[in-house]
Amino acid sequence: MSERPLFPGTWASDGTCREVDPELFFPIHANDYTHAKAKAVCAKCPVVAPCLEWALDNESHGVWGGTSPAEREAFGKAAWFVAGVRQIPNDSEAKRLASRELDRKIHTLRLGGMTHSEVAVSLGMGEGAVMKRIERAAVAARRTA
DSSP states (O other), X not given: OOOOOSSOXXXXXXXXXXXXXXXXXXXXXXXXXXXXXXXXXXXXXXXXXXXXXXXXXXXXXXXXXXXXXXXXXXXXXXXXXXXXXXXXXXXXXXXXXXXXXXXXXHHHHHXXXXXXXXXXXXXXXXXXXXXHHHHHHHHHHXXXX
């Protein structure tokens, strides 16, 4: 029986996370705010993609690859991603839910202190697209208030 390595691969030594306290990625009381702070570090990381790929198969705790444990569980091993959000082709309900998930992710990253530009880079989107989603969410929030 082979043991899982402590560090998942050679890419891990290049992770931005190695420069900060591990407690940030494994908080005792995790919530959207604590996850957003860790994800802000991931957003600037050059190895976020291999980190996420490794975490989908190997990690059920902590923030890895810019995702929380719940996000990784929801993505599943068979998911494919666009802008960090699970996508399911030819299913309008799933696409609508993925759009909501992207809006929630943008909101969480902004609450974590990221600028519009940083959010755009971390999600692989244009800054204009991020701004439009934020504006649309604000309009919807005013309608329901």
